Amino acid sequence: MPRQADRNPVAPGLVALAAGNVLSPEEGAQPPLFDCQSCGACCSYSADWPRFSTENDEQLDRIPPDHVAADQSGMRCDGVRCSALSGKVGKHTACGIYELRPDVCRACMPAGDDCLMARRAHGLPT
Numbered sequence: 545m546p547r548q549a550d551r552n553p554v555a556p557g558l559v560a561l562a563a564g565n566v567l568s569p570e571e572g573a574q575p576p577l578f579d580c581q582s583c584g585a586c587c588s589y590s591a592d593w594p595r596f597s598t599e600n601d602e603q604l605d606r607i608p609p610d611h612v613a614a615d616q617s618g619m620r621c622d623g624v625r626c627s628a629l630s631g632k633v634g635k636h637t638a639c640g641i642y643e644l645r646p647d648v649c650r651a652c653m654p655a656g657d658d659c660l661m662a663r664r665a666h667g668l669p670t
């Protein structure tokens with residue numbers, strides 16, 4: 545199970561993670577409503593996300609070990625896709641550990657900067 549020493553207390557959001565990389569958010573977008581269950585873009589964006597951050601040991605111990613990265617720094621990803629994500633991005637998706645998901649996942653809000661960047665990367669409307 546992941547322990548405190550394995551965690552990054554300042555685990556970045558997707559925008560921070562991508563700063564200086566390929567994608568950058570556009571300014572001034574007026575997002576419509578977003579339906580996470582027909583999206584999943586933020587869950588399939590980066591092999592370095594989501595990282596564990598402010599969770600306590602009790603929270604992390606509830607995450608199924610097969611979904612935890614080998615170095616216990618965050619969720620295990622298959623490529624850029626979180627192993628807990630099921631379904632087809634942009635069509636119908638679900639988080640297999642929704643009630644137990646890491647804090648950075650909870651912080652990624654529909655229509656927020658991270659959301660918009662991930663959706664753009666998947667060619668989804670913003």
Ligand code: SF4
Pocket residue numbers: 578579580581583584585586587652653654655658659660662663
């Ligand atoms: S937060 Fe945004 S990118 Fe993530 S699943 Fe919801 S709509 Fe998609």
Ligand code: SF4
Pocket residue numbers: 586587588593594619626627628629630638639640641642645646649
């Ligand atoms: S744990 Fe769930 S909400 Fe977080 S990235 Fe994985 S599938 Fe998405």
